[in-house]
Amino acid sequence: MRLNLKDIIEISGAHLPFSFEVDTDGLDFEGIQGFSSPVIASGEVINHAGALSVTGEIRCGIECLCARCLKSLQKELYIPIEAYLAEELQDEELEDTYLLDGDFADLGxxxxxxxxxxxxxxxxxxxxxxxICPKCGKNLNDGPCDCGEDQDPRLAVLAQLLEKE
Ligand SMILES: [Zn+2]
Ligand SMILES: [Zn+2]
Structure with a gap:
């Protein structure tokens, strides 16, 4: 999404709000299975004495599996947006600085x-x-399984290792 900053680019103190649906095609997120609601970015571009900043947040619902018990989950995420816009990049510029294309900013x-x-x-x-119990596969949030005390300690170690990966 390209935002035209013509109205604020010369005016110190001016704000330009934005809100758009983020195109996530081509993005790959290992930890989730998909989005359960549109991914919406909103916020504003502010001209601070000629320096342009972008602040806002991305809201979305995700579908994922619990990394420990594999239960399917839905979560709401609020991800902050914090970036700066510049006409040209200096060497010492930070990673969160993006190039303007004329009067346009690529908010996407x-x-x-x-x-x-x-x-x-x-x-x-x-x-x-x-x-889950590494031996019988029971979800231990639902209560202890019958494997109990005689659970093979090597399996417990393996389960911990797998979780860390
Ligand atoms: Zn869980
Ligand atoms: Zn068990």
């Missing part, structure tokens, strides 16, 4: 980068999810 690129950088590789149904 900024939103895509914010998504890619902030999407987690793993989601959990809860921080203290107990996972």
């Amino acid at each position: 690129e900024i939103a895509n980068d914010a998504l890619v950088l902030n999407m987690e590789q793993k989601y959990l149904c809860s921080e203290d999810c107990k996972g």
